[in-house]
Amino acid sequence: MELTVFGNNATCPEADGACACYLVEAAGKKILLDMGNGSLTKLRKKIDLAELDLIVISHLHFDHFGDLFCAKYHLETRKAYGEDIPPIPLLIPALPQWAETELCTNDVFEVHTITDGFRFEAGDVKLEFVEMVHLIESYGVRITAEGKTLAYSGDTGICKGLYTVSAGADAFLCEATFADGKAEEGHHLSAQTAAATARDAGNSHLFLTHYHPDQSRMLLTAAMRFFPDTVLTQMEETYHL
């Protein structure tokens, strides 16, 4: 299983950066987790969007799904010019009417609505969703293939789902919006909480994401007190699990 990072900025893309976007390649499948603002400019250097086997959107904040709309325009234009591109399965929380109007036309996506406990299989890759606590409906996901499990937190505050999604996973891709504990109860996590969770969940690897680059040294120092092998994800870097 390979994890490549095409966006790791919290909230707003930095200059030459991008918000949440991760490509998971396993068992011959290409699975994209989130498509935040700025991520398409990075992702398209590596793959043709039509190659994606599955797109997962954790929640409907624009730093996690803003670029999905441009991806849709790109794919529907190619289809209109005669290219045969089968609908790409899209796993996403329930859409408001305006977003449904934008995304659910021209057979670009095959939409499946995520709920707590929702499961999906893409070939030999199994996905299971866990509801988290955030400002809006938000999901974490466990992805299992090739004998490995990768857990992704999405955006979350401290909640029961955080422990459910990470328990026993080989690797945990976890948000670390804060360098200290402020506001993390129902909103986002600190690097310390991400690292303590990985330690308690028995994870072998912790990848911190959704962070503010100007805090990176502080985040890493804080996390390493709980989880010494913490990795601060880097843009366009591939990690082998």
Ligand SMILES: [Zn+2]
């Ligand atoms: Zn969010």
